[in-house]
Amino acid sequence: MTKRFDLKKFLLNYLVLVAIVLLVIITIIVEPKFLSGDNLTNIMRQFGPLSFVSLGMTFVIIGGFIDLSVGGLISLVAVVTVSLIDPLGQLNALIVGVLFGAFLGFLNSMVLISCGALTQAEALFITYGMSAVYSAVALIYTGGSTQHMSWLTTPQTIFTAIGSGTVGIFSVSFIIFLVCLLLLWIFHNKTYSGRSISYTGGNKVAAELSGIPIKRSVILIYTICGLMSAVGSIVLFSRITTAAPIIGKNYETNAILSVVVGGTTLKGGKGSVLRTVLGVLLITLMSNCMNLLGVSAYMQVVLKGAILVLAIWLDNRKEQ
């Protein structure tokens, strides 16, 4: 009796892990190429940008909100950062790019707070609008044309390292990711600000009445999300060495998908960046496997949608 109960609980909690293992096994059987060195490097690269954005998104969702602006934000940060490499030098451009992303996230939170919009639904629409603004600014800024890093005169050693450098068997971006993961995990689990975010997502009214700084939490989650999205943006354009003004398209949905599939509840309050890592891994592997197996791009979208619905269903089962 108790044993069966535990198994069920385990499955509900760690279904992502089970899914990842199953997916890998099936793909290896059907398509042994999966294990080739090229493909594994490929997976690690695909994992890159999405994982950063998803880490940021995790905080927004734990805080009980949502951020649809990251798509536009990634595009804008990418084109602005690339355009700054020549005038500022690569290190300064990198720093300004990251800070610019954090600022845009901060801007999101200020718009929300000044609108008095403290529900997830309001955040959904406001950040959707912000995404449109950021995308449009990116298009206006570049005149609609893609920025190629090969046009630049300044050397781009740092960006090349971020985009395609390796240390041993690990890519540089993966190491940066591990550092971010560790810092954000400590921030969430060990600091007062991190805990305040959880309380805010768990019950805003109770949190406010207990003197938890909920506005500060809102500012923090969006700033972190903007910052992490900017890092993701830089990893992304460094790898492909071009920055199109629509480069960030679909990142918001994939990031939310990864967070929710990882097991962070859309209801807010409960979740973890570690879970999100599993979510990103599953989504990345899924894309990779489906590509290897020759699943059409349209069908892949359908499957992703189905996975999201399944994840939300599971989350509600867990509550009972």
Added chain:
Amino acid sequence: MEKKDRGIILSIKDVNKSFPGVKALDNVSIEIERGIVHGIVGENGAGKSTLMKILSGVYTKDSGTVVFDGEEIEHTTPIESLNRGLSIIYQEFNLVNTMSVGENIFLGRFSEMHGMRGTHAEARKLLDSIGCSIDTHTLVGELSAAEKQMVEITKALSFRSKLIIMDEPSSSLTSDELKQLFSIIGDLRAQGVSIIYISHKLDEIFELCDMVTVMRDGHVIDTRPVGELTRADMITKMVGRSIEHEYPERPHCVGETLMEVRSINTHKLHDISFELKKGEILGFVGLVGAGRTEIVRAICGADKVKGHEVLIGGVPVHIKKPAHAKKLGIGLLPEDRKLQGLVLRFSVQSNIAMASLDKMRKFGFIDASQERGIAERQIANLGIKTPSPQTTVLSLSGGNQQKCVVGRWLEINPQILIMDEPTRGIDVGAKYEIYVLMKQIVENGGSIIMISSELPEVLNMSNRVLTICEGRITGEFNPEEVSAQTIMDSAIG
């Protein structure tokens, strides 16, 4: 034991139910006779709700037998129970606010009633049968709590219920409405319908019930005719020890003026000014909606209010949000513990530590062992019944949940604790413990503002009472010198 089976509508025998870490029901046996009102009393966590949920089919029992109307029931669902003739009316009504009274009564059975005309006609008949004159076309959302209860009862009757279980039916009723409810219950009893009446209010049990079962910690302690028990007996059985009084002795620690509030004005409040003294329990008496809650929310900065003055120890303070209030040592125990007090999906520990975490951070970091210490201290201090500090607060009983919120504020050593309906929905034993806590707080130099809809508790605990009516303070009384009637008159205006 001489009673024959034909007299028994519901027989519960040796029923057990366990949840992880808790034995919610331990060999529970109760027999309910036909045509009587059977009270079930017990503290929070005694197992009353679990038992009701097994009867209605929300939970499945681990072992034991349930025989309803001569038929053994193994597994059931809420709708099967209804069709068998067993209805449960919960504290939170199961009605659709956007549909009419008639539609609610026959929800999902319109075709059996031959359309809406039949539905409303039949609903009218049933409502008349309990002497209720609500128009069947009225939307349920527009009804008062008492009227909604009538609709629930009528709905139960429409299923030809032989047994109606009422869970805390009086919690939202005025005394007149309660009288009406009692007369309806009396009529039902006369028609042979059995009623299980679950309540914390012993007065009601004595007035209404024929039989009473006392439960404690998942056990049935006693079942006997109400006439054989005194109030004190019943309380002793409920809490497992004798409580001499329902209230501790009134504390007398009133000192110098601690807080002055001057002229709060909003669209709902008019020129609210008062003083709170050190070591005082100040009671706010007024009807629900008179503005009691709004006054304390304005003081704590929970509502944005401008133009008033608050002085603490003679020094003007500016409280723009609850965090400022907390810094000044003012804690607010909100009226709705589930919506405003607790983070229900979080652990007991996180809920208790919520207000004091910011005080103990070092360079922004939380000391996990200190946090655990806070939780363990308050769990021991307040006697919170929980399997572990990591248990989700959602799974605790109402009284224990309330203690978690109280513990949260005790941890900041509040100089002023504002308690809005501190004992709502919790039972005698837990209430007494809350009163004792209040006494300890003022004896240790704190001050309390107490808001309550239960007049006896305000009058028995307070040093001073302010009556509030339609957003104005209408009187100030010493409850030791003035009668309850005088105070109530002032509160009604």
